[in-house]
Amino acid sequence: MIAIESLSKRFPRVTALDRLTVGIEPGVTGLVGANGAGKSTLIKILLGLSPATEGTASVLGMDVATQGGAIRERVGYMPEHDCLPPDVSATEFVVHMARMSGLPATAARERTADTLRHVGLYEERYRPMGGYSTGMKQRVKLAQALVHDPRLVLLDEPTNGLDPVGRDEMLGLIRRVHTDFGISVLVTSHLLGELERTSDHIVVIDGGRLLRSSSTADFTQRTAVLAVEVTDTDEHPDGTAVLRAALRQGGLDPHEPASGGAPAPGAGHVVMLDIGGESGDADESVLDTVRDTVAELGLGLVRMERRRHQISEVFTERSTGDVA
């Protein structure tokens, strides 16, 4: 879908992108980065609207530097900011945008009706957009990006300004854009958690450089951990230390809860265990071992909790220097 090869974009004072190399496959890809990480700059370059300082990029097999027009014909773009005139209805507006994408008038009307229905706008589509809620406006913005049936849509912060329910609906809709409509999606966000649920693949950039690019499963499951919390007893005043020692004898590799950030309540009594996470069955024996060990030591088992690494840990890892 998208191939980016040592792409740089420098402005007189800032470097927005710094030798970025990444490939993006069909499916839903999340582009994560803090504000100012270079996400919007990257989108502009991918649309062929802003020349790169150096390096190359291609979208749908077309070079962004020379075939911008052809790319934009088959790519949809949903901007981050408000972009809807308040005095026209969603239908009129999306029909107009469909024609701007080159659709003949009749096709534009048909596609508009279809697309607005798919994004979940019904009777209200005949009313002026000035009276819409943020959630409805986001749907219209998405509809105008999809109306010409692109092969790829670039969604810039589509969940911005939505309440939790609206956020979930928008994320579900984005998921459907790929599963039901067959359109690939590149969606940006500075909130890592929400992309976990929608994306097949996550690309993290920071300061214009690639931090990490891997599948969402890799991100969240490869290092699944088990948190075990135990009580102290008279016999073993420091229950966690004893358990840790016993587990180490049992061939496991317990460690302290991840440092960095504020310690969670009760973190001192928690033992963390890496449990691989290749498949659910493999964990069973580990769970048994832990249970037996705790029972033998006579400690009180408060909880055993399987935790998934959050994508946000990418940033914590980076700050401790684990990720190059």
Added chain:
Amino acid sequence: MSPDQTPAPQATASGGAATAERGQNVIHNIGYRGYEGPRLGRSYARRALFSQSLRGTYGLGRSAKSKVLPLLLFAAVCIPAAILVAVAALTKAKELQVGYAEYVLLMQPLLGIYLAAAAPQAISMDLRFKTTPLYFSRPMERSDYVAAKYAALSAALFLFTAVPVLIMYIGALLAKLDFGDQTEGAVQGLVFCALFALLHAAIAAWIAALTPRRGFGVAAIIVAITVPYFLVSALQGIAWTSDNNGAIGWLGLGSPGTLLDGVQSRFLGGRSGFPDEQTLTGAQGAVYLVVLAALIVCFCTLLLRRYRKAGL
């Protein structure tokens, strides 16, 4: 991209209850359908934007409220033309009291108001509501956008001035005025309308593109069109009363209104609005034409440059 046959649960859930009661008009959810039809590209999009913007300047395709001002003004420029020909017919005059191009100049205040309302509507609103990125993320280039908007504004202004001219022409023929004279005058009048529209649309479009605020745009355009005109007219009056008649023509270069006045009196057979009804000398006429063309090119270039920054 293959059509998806599985119905989306959400649509059936919301549509099901309502449609079942009515019995008819059941919405069958056929899932997502792709689009395999033609994609007509840049020139089609440019034409579509042109016609949409042109309609918009008259309030067509917009709310009823936004139709009021353009149509009132349109009536206000057409009715005097009709009265003019009616008077000519009743008094059995040999010619119309006011020439074609002269009539357009007489209507300048109304044209100014119309332009000040139409240009920000066509141009500033896209900037204010940040709709321009949606255009530029589509096949059209910035130059296409600017060309479509400028052409729409010029065409709107041309229609605004040319329709009264046509009313006068048709009326004059019905009143059995001399056919040759009137046809020549009307053609000259239409040429003048075109020049008037091209110059004023360029100025107004550029001013409107500078601000996302409609109010500022309206005020700035009215000021830009009227203030220089009155200033230059006053200076010309002073030159005339102080016997510097040679300066009158050169001073006229200073504002769009007097510039066009000079052109019409020199080349398009109109009566001059300058003091003493002075017309231009040959050298002045050439300079006027050059300045007119240069102004149009200059403002269009500025407009294009403006969109190099104000894009996505």
